[in-house]
Structure formats: C-alpha cells, structure tokens
Amino acid sequence: MTSNFSRRQFLLGGLVLAGTGALAACTSDPGPAASAPGPSLRPTPTPTALGEPTVRRTLTARPLSLDIGGIEAKTWGYVSDTGDAAIEATAGDVLQVDITNELPESTSIHWHGIALHNAADGVPGMTQDPIEPGESFSYVFEVPHGGTYFYHSHSGLQLDRGLHAPLIVRDPDDAEDQDVEWTIVLDDWLDGIDGSSPEDQLTMLTGMDMGGHGGMDMGGEGGMMAHGTPDPALGGDAGDVMYPHYLINGRIPRAHRTFNARPGDKARLRFINSGGDTIFKVALGGHRMTVTHTDGFPVQPWETESIYLSMGERVDVEVILGDGIFPLTALAVGKDDRAFAVIRTAGGQAPRPDVDFPELSSTGLFLSSLKPADRALLPEGTPDREVSIDLGGQMMPYEWSILTDGQSSSATVQEGQRLRMVMRNRTMMPHPMHIHGHTWALPGSGGLRKDTVLLRHGETMIADLIADNPGEWAFHCHNAYHQETGMMSSLRYA
Numbered sequence: 001m002t003s004n005f006s007r008r009q010f011l012l013g014g015l016v017l018a019g020t021g022a023l024a025a026c027t028s029d030p031g032p033a034a035s036a037p038g039p040s041l042r043p044t045p046t047p048t049a050l051g052e053p054t055v056r057r058t059l060t061a062r063p064l065s066l067d068i069g070g071i072e073a074k075t076w077g078y079v080s081d082t083g084d085a086a087i088e089a090t091a092g093d094v095l096q097v098d099i100t101n102e103l104p105e106s107t108s109i110h111w112h113g114i115a116l117h118n119a120a121d122g123v124p125g126m127t128q129d130p131i132e133p134g135e136s137f138s139y140v141f142e143v144p145h146g147g148t149y150f151y152h153s154h155s156g157l158q159l160d161r162g163l164h165a166p167l168i169v170r171d172p173d174d175a176e177d178q179d180v181e182w183t184i185v186l187d188d189w190l191d192g193i194d195g196s197s198p199e200d201q202l203t204m205l206t207g208m209d210m211g212g213h214g215g216m217d218m219g220g221e222g223g224m225m226a227h228g229t230p231d232p233a234l235g236g237d238a239g240d241v242m243y244p245h246y247l248i249n250g251r252i253p254r255a256h257r258t259f260n261a262r263p264g265d266k267a268r269l270r271f272i273n274s275g276g277d278t279i280f281k282v283a284l285g286g287h288r289m290t291v292t293h294t295d296g297f298p299v300q301p302w303e304t305e306s307i308y309l310s311m312g313e314r315v316d317v318e319v320i321l322g323d324g325i326f327p328l329t330a331l332a333v334g335k336d337d338r339a340f341a342v343i344r345t346a347g348g349q350a351p352r353p354d355v356d357f358p359e360l361s362s363t364g365l366f367l368s369s370l371k372p373a374d375r376a377l378l379p380e381g382t383p384d385r386e387v388s389i390d391l392g393g394q395m396m397p398y399e400w401s402i403l404t405d406g407q408s409s410s411a412t413v414q415e416g417q418r419l420r421m422v423m424r425n426r427t428m429m430p431h432p433m434h435i436h437g438h439t440w441a442l443p444g445s446g447g448l449r450k451d452t453v454l455l456r457h458g459e460t461m462i463a464d465l466i467a468d469n470p471g472e473w474a475f476h477c478h479n480a481y482h483q484e485t486g487m488m489s490s491l492r493y494a
C-alpha cells in the first residue's frame with residue numbers, strides 16, 4: 001500500500017483511508033460504544049507537536065495459515081512490510097503504522113500499555129470507528145516510555161486469533177550490558193484447530209446454562225469446562241477454556257523453539273502473555289531469574305524461581321546462563337498443560353517438553369508484589385478522588401461485569417486529578433485488569449507501576465493514576481471472553 005500522509009494528517013493522529021487510497025468520508029457519528037455504557041466521548045485530535053514519524057511500518061491484517069509445529073492453524077494475523085510483525089522503537093520515537101484490513105470483518109489495533117494520545121488508542125466505538133474490510137487506517141503516536149509492550153486487535157475476540165505482536169521500546173536509561181536478548185511470547189491457541197474459533201468457544205461458554213457443551217468438546221476429561229489441577233495460589237478456576245495448544249513464540253512444545261547462547265552469557269528475557277484466557281507460570285530449569293521490569297517500567301531487582309504472568313502482563317528478567325541445555329516452561333495454570341522452549345549453551349540432548357524441575361513447583365511471584373525502581377515513581381500525592389470498582393460475574397450464566405461506585409457507568413475524573421481506583425474482585429475467578437493510556441501506581445507495593453494487575457478471587461487492589469492524558473480510556477479484564485461478555489468499562493475526562 002502506498003500512502004501520502006500530509007503533515008496535517010500526522011497532527012490528526014488517526015485517519016481512515018479507503019482501500020483505493022482516497023480519503024473516506026469522516027463520520028461524526030460516535031457509533032455504539034464497545035460494551036461501554038454511556039455516550040462515547042470522541043477523542044480530541046492530537047493536540048500539538050507530534051514530530052515527524054521516526055518509525056514507519058505497514059501492516060496488513062488478513063487470513064493466513066500458521067505452522068505451529070507440524071500443525072496448520074488457519075487464522076488471522078498481521079503481515080508486515082518488514083516480514084516481521086514485531087515492532088521495535090526507542091523511547092521518544094514517533095511511530096506511524098499504516099494498517100490495511102483484508103479480514104472479512106472490521107478490526108482495530110490497540111497499543112497495549114503505551115501512554116499515547118486518545119485518538120490512536122485503537123478501541124472501536126470508543127476512540128475510533130472500526131476499520132472496515134478493505135479500509136486502511138494510520139496510527140501515529142509517540143512512545144514516551146521504554147519497555148516491553150505488545151499490540152493487538154481490540155475488536156471482539158480477535159485477540160484470541162493471531163492478531164497480536166510484540167512492541168519493544170528501547171529505554172536509553174536501561175543498562176544494555178546483556179549478551180543476548182529474547183522476546184518470549186506466551187499464547188494459548190485454538191483458532192483454526194479442527195475448525196474451532198474463539199467465537200465458537202464463546203457460544204459454548206454462554207450456552208452452557210442452556211444445554212451443555214454444544215457438541216464441541218475440546219478434549220480433556222468432561223470437555224472444555226473441565227479444569228485441571230488447581231494451582232495453590234490461584235484456586236480451582238484460573239481459566240474458562242481448555243485450549244488444544246499452548247505456545248512459546250508460535251510453537252507447540254514438541255516442535256519447540258531453541259534459544260542459543262554461550263555459558264556465562266547475561267540474557268534478557270522479555271515475556272509477554274498474549275493469551276486469551278490463560279495465566280502462565282514461568283520458570284527456567286537450573287536458574288533463578290532476576291526481575292528488572294514489569295509492564296515496561298523498572299522495578300527494584302528481585303530474584304525468583306518462577307513467575308505468574310497473566311493475560312496482558314509483561315515481565316523482563318535477567319539470567320546468567322549456565323552451561324547446558326535448559327527447559328523454559330510456562331505452565332498453563334489450572335489446565336494441566338504447558339508451553340515450552342529450550343535455552344541451549346551446550347551440545348547434547350534437549351530435555352523432554354514434559355520435564356519437571358524444582359523451579360517449576362516453587363512458590364511463584366505475583367508481579368504486583370514487586371517494588372518500583374526510584375525512576376519509575378509517580379510524584380507523591382494524596383488522591384483527589386476515589387472510585388470503587390466491583391468486579392462481578394459467574395460462569396452460569398456466563399456474564400461478567402464492572403460496577404463503578406455501584407453503577408454500570410464509566411469512571412470519571414478531572415484532568416490533573418489524582419484518581420484512586422479501589423478494585424474488589426467479587427468473583428471466584430482471577431481477573432487481569434487493564435487500563436488504557438495510563439500506568440497505575442500501586443500504593444500497596446510502594447508505588448509499583450503497572451497497566452495490568454491480576455486480582456485473584458476475592459482480592460482487593462488499590463491503584464492510583466494521575467489524570468494527565470484526557471480522553472475516554474478503556475478499562476477492562478484482559479480475559480478476552482470476560483471482556484466480551486461485560487467486564488469492560490472506561491475512564492473518561494475531557
């Protein structure tokens with residue numbers, strides 16, 4: 001696709017182009033808000049000086065076929081002009097990403113964790129009109145902070161297809177003394193396997209109270225509702241969907257990826273959980289990992305043997321690699337299955353994908369318990385406003401909800417205020433709650449910065465933010481199926 005983008009269009013930040021390259025009619029009709037109650041607040045155009053783009057990419061979202069390790073998955077994904085959908089930038093860069101939609105339905109791209117201007121946030125019906133089939137859209141925004149991020153469709157259940165990829169933003173203030181660096185994407189996979197799709201899964205989940213499994217048993221004892229061995233820290237019900245496959249960087253365990261390095265190398269691993277419904281517990285055989293960042297922001301270094309990573313969360317760790325061949329395992333919590341890869345610094349036989357090792361059964365770290373690095377702290381202050389957020393819902397009927405001060409309406413705040421969100425999980429399931437356009441500070445963890453926080457069943461989490469980025473910002477559970485069935489709200493201010 002060739003496009004000529006004028007300076008004025010850069011300033012507007014996001015434009016729909018027709019497939020021919022001609023400007024489509026701009027509609028002022030806000031359209032239905034994506035599951036969010038109340039009239040939508042249309043985003044203000046990028047207010048001032050976005051510089052010329054320094055990183056430009058062209059993406060096509062389209063049906064494609066993925067080889068996940070001797071198994072073909074017919075799915076939807078991103079094809080990039082560079083051949084690799086992963087995007088790399090440096091803090092302060094202005095990105096221009098032009099996407100053309102060759103899918104049979106409308107789409108969008110959300111830049112998960114990035115504090116960008118509202119019009120580029122990629123939530124259809126809230127910050128933009130859906131990108132219809134055959135249309136193109138240009139996202140232009142600055143990436144203000146370094147860190148490990150990803151981007152994904154924010155339309156329906158498209159996240160649970162292949163419509164996601166890493167976005168790595170280099171931070172000039174980070175030590176770059178690692179010998180090797182790997183981005184490790186954890187995923188749960190069902191799309192295009194034996195004809196299944198995320199929409200079929202949702203139909204099954206919502207239909208459970210009306211006559212069972214709908215004839216689409218996904219395997220496992222008792223069908224897709226059967227849950228595996230409960231995790232001691234997460235309880236009996238950590239996810240709703242038993243996926244046929246769990247992947248590291250797009251591969252099933254028996255056709256796993258191998259990461260090669262030398263003994264003694266210092267490795268940086270950037271983990272991203274892009275799954276739709278799976279919390280992973282990650283460990284590297286024979287090693288302790290030093291956590292350096294979560295959700296893009298630096299933390300006080302913390303050594304651990306295993307880490308829980310919920311959907312939408314990211315964690316960066318450093319390890320000094322031993323001499324040998326080591327299993328890198330991500331247990332699909334509560335699902336008796338796993339994703340798997342190998343780190344190799346020596347010759348010899350790779351471990352079996354089902355290998356168990358002490359680190360895997362160690363007490364796992366929940367990322368919200370980390371402490372922030374000094375340079376990640378928000379300025380000190382007391383909240384100007386507090387809202388009470390109640391997470392509700394259950395499996396039967398399959399409905400999930402967010403109540404703000406007891407109402408199913410958006411949270412509001414004034415620009416410049418410090419907002420405290422007191423989130424209470426009233427359900428029996430864990431929920432990774434994600435805020436767009438901001439990174440919370442968690443006062444219970446010394447001000448730890450996170451954009452996605454896992455609330456275990458019954459847990460309360462207090463999260464503060466400074467309202468310095470006006471617009472309407474989605475606030476939702478990052479379980480794709482919970483989000484789609486009501487666990488979706490927003491934070492609004494002009």
Ligand SMILES: [Cu+2]
Binds near residue numbers: 430487
């Ligand atoms: Cu949830």
